[in-house]
Amino acid sequence: MQFTVKARGDFQRQLEARISKWASVKGIAARIHAPEALNFWLWQEKGVPGHTIVPVDAKVLVFPGEGGTEMRDSVDWPGIRPHHTVANSLEEIRDNASQLLQQALSEGGADDPATVQAAVLEAVHDAKAIIVGAMTGDLPGTRPDNAQFPKQSGKLHGRTAASVFDELAEVVESDAE
Numbered sequence: 001m002q003f004t005v006k007a008r009g010d011f012q013r014q015l016e017a018r019i020s021k022w023a024s025v026k027g028i029a030a031r032i033h034a035p036e037a038l039n040f041w042l043w044q045e046k047g048v049p050g051h052t053i054v055p056v057d058a059k060v061l062v063f064p065g066e067g068g069t070e071m072r073d074s075v076d077w078p079g080i081r082p083h084h085t086v087a088n089s090l091e092e093i094r095d096n097a098s099q100l101l102q103q104a105l106s107e108g109g110a111d112d113p114a115t116v117q118a119a120v121l122e123a124v125h126d127a128k129a130i131i132v133g134a135m136t137g138d139l140p141g142t143r144p145d146n147a148q149f150p151k152q153s154g155k156l157h158g159r160t161a162a163s164v165f166d167e168l169a170e171v172v173e174s175d176a177e
Contacts (some may be wrong), residue, residue: 028113031172037168044085048080085139089127100120133162
């Protein structure tokens with residue numbers, strides 16, 4: 001981005017110094033990387049419509065039921081209602097990020113891109129913590145491992161969605177493009 005500033009004296013020198021410091025900065029960014037193992041999070045966030053489950057690599061579905069092992073040709077699954085955990089957290093995330101960036105700028109960040117990058121990184125770490133906290137309230141349950149039917153143990157292996165997200169989601173510092 002190019003622009004012309006008409007100023008004189010000390011103010012002009014300060015602006016030129018600031019522009020010079022920021023000219024070499026490719027971008028300031030950070031993000032939360034959710035690996036494929038966290039796909040369950042997107043299903044919880046947006047929901048999954050109900051559908052009929054049929055066997056793929058077997059003749060029947062086999063699963064534990066109240067009276068013991070059950071076998072069926074198909075099962076009608078009710079789906080997952082959307083929880084909008086992240087969407088409902090965005091205002092808090094935005095407010096926190098805004099406060100951190102304002103603080104960084106008031107502490108000299110306009111003259112120091114590293115100060116702004118540190119604030120962005122802190123804001124994204126905080127965003128992850130906010131999401132984990134929201135998941136703790138929205139998705140509190142666990143699904144225990146099932147030794148007899150390991151495929152039915154689910155993605156969480158007896159842990160909460162929040163603890164798995166906290167463990168696997170990573171804050172990544174990256175260049176904005």
